[in-house]
Amino acid sequence: MSKKLFILSLLVWAVGCFSHAVVAQPPRGPFVVSPQINSDKTVTFRYLAPSAKEVKLSGQFLKSPMEMVKDSIGIWSVTVSNIKPDIYPYSFQVDGVTVMDPANVSFFPNERFKASLVDVPDNPPLIHALQNVPHGTITYEYYPSVEGTTGSVVVYTPPNYDKDASKKYPVFYLISGTTDTEETFFKVGRTNLILDNLIAEGKAKPMIVVMPYGNPMAKIAEQKGRSKPADPTSRDGADAVNRAKLFEVDLVSNLIPYIEKNYRTLNNRENRAIGGFSRGGGQTLRTAFGNMDKFAWICCYSSYLSTSEMESNFKSITEKPENTNKQLKLFWIGVGDEDFLYKGTVEFMDYLKAKKVNYKSLITPGGHTWMNVKTYVAETAQLLFR
Template structure:
């Protein structure tokens, strides 16, 4: 009798296990996103009880959105169609080569794609990502080439009164060579941190690919945290886990620019670098472009290469930091000291376009040399990744 009960129980548990495995495999059979041979993409979501499902992402035509920084381009939306077994689908037209982000909206609730484990954080928003290759986005892929290393270090910042976290890329072969390298200091925008350029910007993949193709010189890329009240990114610093914010206290008040020498000192004391002006570059996006502009003129004989990507330009009227004083004179001093490249890039629909146009008018009046790139699109990572692929090959030549 006991043996009979054991067999019944065993069969029951076995049936449960089979059902669980079937459920697991059914979930795995949903492929989303599916990138087709013609570079169209199909999205799928199993949501049998939903009444409406949409996908939103930067592969769709942009729409105007109100943000804390004014009206900006945002991702559009498309409706999925419900099919058999409660699986909703949407197929795109042929997409161009790019790294795209997306998420689903189920009955008004935003959520990520459970069939796609690849996620990225931008400030406090988490979205899925996918890459369509066959063009410039091949530079964003991890390819079968020599790879550099990415490390997170902590450096002492006397100017800010704390140890701070920093992300540093060293090119392939750095660990086994005795060579000294030039340095690019690459700065993030508002709401970002020391993780932004390496994750959203695909810096390691871009640099590995450009260097392997001999389009860029091997260089060290230093990606600091520009938020002076943080010692590290949310979840990585002493404040531990908290919701990231777009604008935090002391943002763009001159403190970061004034203490930037601490970062240079750390890098030049701990890495094999060519510690001179000809081998230092600085660039950044949005707030990072603002920091680049003001750091490079506050330290007017420090960098030979500057890159302003969709840069914020002038300090707020209430900003009183020493860094912002004598703007015209320090800019002239920077020009008189000479440099090899002052590179400005912005999208035609960027909300900072007019500010950049006014700044170029100022530079023209001063006869300050610069190179200008105007692209399609607005204030987006799609532009900033491309700007890095265009800027890095021009350095240290």
């Protein structure tokens, strides 16, 4: 074969391979931008679904789902105005099926529902906004947990943690709600950015924040090949109390020792706080009341314990209120006035007041939402370890 013929053959082979590679690539649809924060403070949401008959936008910034309109190439869109600046979960209802926004990488970590997140900014920036301040570090950790399983936890260390190997820090154990994961206080609550901003302003002491997964029974089931257990039918029934006890054992016996071995922590009750939202708030109260030698700071977000449970399991907290008040440097309770747990939380506060147990409280507008949780985290972080 001549040299020219050989080169020509190579070129034909290369073009053929390239053509085959191009043909083999999956087709790409139009590029979709969603959500889009506009200069007039409106927000545009888009979803590509050429074959869909109906698409609606659902979000915690809406009273009811909004109809979206399809353009000539199959992109559905709607523009929403007057959204109060904050972070909100949202999703699309496509012919009756709820889906996340595939154009958005920001999502709500949860065992049950999958929602995307939209961050509507404000000026000046909100406390959870990414700002030009020194930043802490987020680390994903795994630790030996109950029944031979491996537990998962997200850990925040404050700015400059790695610069001074001799400095030790107080620790805030922060527990998310039912069906939330260890990522929720980080990705939805933006606890790391709240702490960064407060520390930079001198409003909060540098601290380590430990965010565990609050459902060890699900972790056991997953790792041992069992079906995930359904949620308890009652917030203060025997099943819920037993699960909270399992979490308490894991936290006190496994997670705290792991954190104190692997991080530079101040290992006494005066430098250990515990807080949580919803189910995590109940776990907070049960764990703290059962381990008053471990925690001097309690932060309860949108949760409570019933009078019957207090009387049967934690009578020592109210029998000698002067001793409880002396032990606790902070007992803080927050709830929204539209929260479905508002009534029970207020009754809990009334019970504590009648028993002369001191606490600080904050009642905010709104419901059982992570918009409120961020407010509670920002408020309590300024009070801890003072």
